[in-house]
Amino acid sequence: MALTIHKKDSEKTIRETIRKATERKSKKTVDLDRYFGKVDFGVDGLTYQKKLRDEWK
Secondary structure: OOOOOOOOOOHHHHHHHHHHHHOOOOOOOOOHHHHOOOOOOOOOHHHHHHHHHHHOO
8 A cells, every 4th residue: 555645734634644554444342252162073182183193103
């Protein structure tokens, strides 16, 4: 993105141009707490990790 600021621009115009450039386009948020603890893998994570690492040997 490129901003063009001219010498003749007022301070108010410059501030408004910078504000528009830095404004976030999307204000959509996701509530991740809603999904916490919902997936059940059926295997202990540490046990599974050790099993996979043993296969490399």
